[in-house]
Amino acid sequence: MKLLFMIPQFHDTWNPEYRLNSHVYVCNASHLVPFLSSDPVWVSCSKMSGPADAARRESASSVSIDALVDEIDQVMDDMRDAPPSMSDASRSSSICSGAGRRRRPLPQTPPLPPAWQSHSMQTGSSTVMSPAPMRRDAERPWPSVSRQSSIDSVLPAYTQRTEAEPHAHVSSLIGTSVDLSRLSQVSQLLSCILERKPLIKGSVVYPLSFTGRTLIETLTSMITQYAQVSPCFELDPTALEDTAHQLALSMAHSLKTQLYVHEADWEEQDITNDLGGVYMLSTDSLSTKKDVPGQDAVHGIHTQLFVVSQDIHVALSATAAAACMTAAEGERPTGIISPLTHCYSPTCALTHGQGCYSPSCPRQNAALAQVHVSQEMEPGESLSAAKAWVEIFPQSVVSSLPREEVKRQNAIHEFIQKEEAFLRDLQLLTLFCSKLQALAAPTPTLALPPDAPLTGEALTSFVEDVFGPVFTLLPRIAQFVDHMHERQREQGPVIQCMGDVVTRAALDWRTEYVSYVTHYPAALAHLKAECESNARMQRFVDDCRRYPAAGRHPLDNFLFRPPARLQRYHLHLESILKHTSEYSDDRDALQLAIEVLDEQCLVAQSGVEATEARLDMRALANQLTAKRLDDYIDMNLLDARHQLLHRSRVFRRPDNFEFEWTQLEAILTNQFLVLVKPRAHDDPEAGAPSSRRKLVLSRKPIPVVCLGSGGFDLAPTGRGSISRHWMPTNVSEMYPFQVWHKLHTNQSPITLYVCTRDEREEWRRALETLPPTSPHTFVRTDLSGDVFSARAEPSETYALVKDAPWARPDVTCATTWLWRDRVLLVAIGTTEGIWMGRYGDPPTLRKVLHMKGVTQCAVLQEYRRFLVLADKSLIAYDLEALVPSGQGTPSAAPMRIGGGRDVHFFSYGHVHATPMLVYAKRKTTETSVRLLTPQTSLDAAGQTMLTGFQLVHKFYVYPEALQIQCVRDGVLVSTPRTVYTYRFTSHMLVPLLSLRQNDERAHALVRQWEAGVVLGVFHDAERGWLMCYDRGAFFVDEHGTMVHMECTFQWEKAVDSVVLADQHVFACSSTHVEVHEARTGRLVQLHEGQDIQMLVHNDTEHALGTPPILVERVPFGTTQVQRVVAYQQRS
Secondary structure (H helix, E strand, O other): OOEEEEEOOOOOOOOOOOOOOOEEEEEOOOOOEEOOOOOOOOOOOOOOOOHHHHHHHHHHOOOOHHHHHHHHHHHHHHHHHOOOOOOHHHHOOOOOOOOOOOOOOOOOOOOOOHHHHOOOOOOOOOOOOOOOOOOOOOOOOOOOOOOOOOHHHOOOOOOOOOOOOOOOOHHHHOOOEOOOOEHHHHHHHHHHHOOEEEEEEOOEEEEEEEEHHHHHHHHHHHHHHHHHHOOOOOOOHHHHHHHHHHHHHHHHHHHHHOOOEEEOOOOOOOOOOOOOOEEEEHHHHHHOOOOOOOOOOEOOOOOOOEEEEOOOEEEEOHHHHHHHOOOOOOOOOOOEOHHHOOOOOOOHHHHOOOOOOOOOOHHHOHHHHHHHHHOOOOOOOOOOOOOOHHHHOOHHHHHOOOHHHHHHHHHHHHHHHHHHHHHHHHHHHHHHHHHHHHHOOOOOOOOOOOOOOOOHHHHHHHHHHHHHHHHHHHHHHHHHHHHHHHHHHHHOOOOOOOHHHHHHHHHHOHHHHHHHHHHHHHHHHHHHHHHHHOHHHHHHHHHHHHOHHHOOOOHHHHHOHHHHHHHHHHHHHHHHHHOOOOOOOHHHHHHHHHHHHHHHHHHHHHHHHHHHHHHHHHHHHHHEEOOOHHHOOOOOOOOOOOOEEEEEEEEEOOOOOOOOOEEEEEEEEOOEEEEEEEOOOOOOOOOOOHHHOOEEEOOOOEEHHHEEEEOOOOOOEOOOOOOHHHOOOOOOOEEEEEEEEOOOOOOOOEEEEEOOHHHHHHHHHHHHOOOOOOOOOEEEEEOOOOOOOOOOOOOOOOOOHHHOOOOOOOEEEEEEEEEHHHEEEEEEEEOOEEEEEEOOOHHHOEEEEEOOOEEEEEEEHHHOEEEEEEOOEEEEEEHHHHOOOOOOOOOOOOEEEOOOOOEEEEEEEEEOOEEEEEEEEEOOOOEEEEEEEEEEEEOOOOOEEEEEEEEEEEEEEOOOOOEEEEEOOEEEEEOOOOEEEEEOOOOEEEEOOOOOOOOHHHHHHHHHHOOOOEEEEEEEOOOEEEEEEOOEEEEEOOOOOEEOHHHOEEOOOOOOEEEEEOOEEEEEOOOEEEEEEOOOOOEEEEEEOOOOEEOOOOOEOOOEOOOOEEEEEEEEOOEEEEEEEEEEEOO
16 A cells, blocks of 8 residues: 655754655655655654654554554654754765764754654564664763864763663574665664774874774675675676775765764864774764773674575674674664665565666666766875875974974875875776776677777786786785875874884885886887777877876876886985984984885886896897898797897998998897898888888898807098998998808808997997807717727738728717616717717727628617618617626527618608518619518517518619608608608608698798708697708698798708707708707707717607717817717706
8 A cells, every 4th residue: 555645845944853855755565765756865864763664664563544644744743843953964964965074962852753652673573673773872972062162172981881781682683684775774783893993093092993994894895795685786796896885985974974983083084995084983982981901992793794584685694693782772873875775666576676667776776876976986086185294283283393393294294195196096097997998898789899999818918918017016005005194193293203114115015016117118118009009099098198087197107107106215215314303213214214115226127127128129029021031030039038239220331233332230139140121211111110110131140159250450441442422421431340150151251331430349349248148958968988089009000091900980870778777878880880888978888899881770679689780781689699787698699681781771660550660772773662570479588589570561762762760650751852751551652742832932942942952851749740951941731731931940051960859950060060949940059060970860750769969070189089979958
């Protein structure tokens, strides 16, 4: 049943029980609410048992409508007859009413009608469950304040807390219905869960006090939990957090307006979300005695406060119910918070808001959203104009201090103000970041907003790179500001010590602050690059500049605030120290803070320089381009170890086919010397920013390890040798110097010219004082020592010199294997026989086979056999006979394989998971390739014994084969011009590389290298087949198409052998060894030598299981000998 009636608008002479505008209202089972009105109306009540509660209780008790109308009429009569002496604070407690902050006691509440008094709220098993009634205690009146007396003279009267009235059992409060739209219930629950403790303000300790931040955070938590549990509110978590915070601020102002919350020292001060103010509850200030132990603190409750009851009501949880048992009775503030009220529609709760006819139904999020929009506060906005310390405090306090102390307090106050402004600027940056992310959020109508500057991974990367350090630094600065406010509150108005606060903050933020300053150049570069290439991002940056709180400052100014602020700390502390007495204890603390901050500035400065150098290398990597494929190599400029050493403009003198000097740019890093030519001015991109200008490689970059320099004393070129008209600049002389590639002995040096003698001297210092290269990836292990040096001087005549005992044998091959007890052994083949010994222990080498012309050797580990190709005969020896271990019996005799003396080379691997021995016999016009499988049996000891090899397949290659590698489904045959794959299923030789390539660069490279020699093919699971030529290498897929062109290899000089080991490619020539990364082609190491030869090769497409072994000729006394070395990766 509903009743419609009009309530006229009353003015200042009405009773504060209700203050309503002229609207149509409906009286139903819930409470009085505006009917067919979309605007929220704030209602102020003097007691919790007001007309709305009466209406609800009347509905629950089936009270007749006529009786209810009579009661309302009686209330209206009482309101008209009420005296007009009510204070503004008691007449309007609306959160949005904007009532003045007057500190006056609440007025006496007129008596309620008998009918309403008979329906007072009860706890326990009542029909409408609600917290205990909040009645004013007549024995504990509010502190009376005379109108003529000064407000500042009013102090709280502390009295002994009296015993609270008996409460029902805790179980009777569990599930009690809660309505946070009533300010009285908010205050009652707040008094139970709010954390209070002794706080200091002005050197006075106030028990049971709290800060504005504690109050705001507690109210925000209450509202957030209430909205999350209640089925009437369904807000996005982010929007709910902002809305609850703004609503908590409004609630706090309303509680303070009604003097339920007041300043501990009764000084007028706005409640803000900081630690500067100290507040108390009126119930605590009237009932607390300072010197009574145990009553100076109340532990807060940080747990779930509400649960859902009967699917539509919000009820107290068990913890909240237990806490409410301790609530003291007394006068409570009154008021209705309309954004938290339930819908007045009787069917809304049953339909869960679907089809509700109320335009302001809370289930449609209208009320809470309006609170958020209307009360949004601008980050970065100053709440009050900055004033000096002497302008804030009374003149009597200022005049009582020495002049130096006044200057010191002014400096401290300015320091705090500047830090507050710095904090607001950081908060403004986080707001800009949130707005950028909000632009990319999808809308219900569009999957992607049309004006989003960035989306997806690009947005994530930009936010992390530009705004990420802000979010890590902001909590540290906020904590520092809180500590400063606490010190200002505790010691104010005259602050004695500030150095300890700064020192503690500097030690806390060291990592975050230094990290921000170090990363700042990268963040700024990312922002500028994005603005140059993205018009929407530039528009967003312009919008940030026009933002009111930004003060017309660009976004990069706010990003620069932390680096500038770190340097300003020294000046602030110097100003405070200057006016600090020499007898003050704060001098040492200030000096220590200055030293800590100066040290952080030095560390940050070195980090900034490293970041800027890295950005220069990144810009250079983006600018470099090559016209010819031969000139391009991956220099890995983005590697952190890459450093830019010197960079300047140089010139090339015109030759016989040129008439003008060529302007180049020489760039020297710690790994390469690069000569580039800026793109011509008539190029369409010539007007682009310098960071986007392209630099074309003039020639292939020279690695530093291969770089030679000189000619710094050459005579300058002047007017006499060339016409002044042809000079590139207005200078009269050009100063030359030369650079060259050490391995390219057939090329003449490159002569470069600079304009001044000083520039040439700078290049001399840069080239002659190159820093040492990074530690080599691989270290060389000596395997032979001086074993192959001269044994004796010639004392008699021999028919053949090679038969003399003092003749030096030539090393031809080597291999390693694990023998008994996991001992690693090495076998070295020479033209005079086989030597065996422990790996890396040259004195253990012994000659075990005396045979001529050894060219290849290998170990069949599973069969305990040692294969030797000597004088074109392939023979298998028993390892037990060569290296006795005492654990086996050697066989009777060696096993000859192939039956003749025409084996050219062999390989051993697995094809279709079957062990396979492959050897080639070269003939005049063809090469015969034969595949054999081992034949085994068991000996008396039950061990596998090799009995022979069986021929399983044979095919021919025309004209000749250079190398054979076993792969998983066939064999790879390398010929002088290409590589073939041979599979047993097709019995055909198919070229691995296709002559027709899809990419133009790939096709040009194939044509260019078609005359090269194939040295090996290796397989990578991710990139495909790596085909190695004598000039370089590239990747192809299974169809023979070239892939991963960015990883094309270029040897520094033509090589004659290539092996793959430890994910690196070893390219060897007679004068040098190059080590490249197998997947990127980057040169990681280069070694120069004499008569270098690779002793091992890959029998399969996989990497070697052991380190590569080479032999080179090294000085030994007055002569040179061969030395066998292995390249092992540095641990």
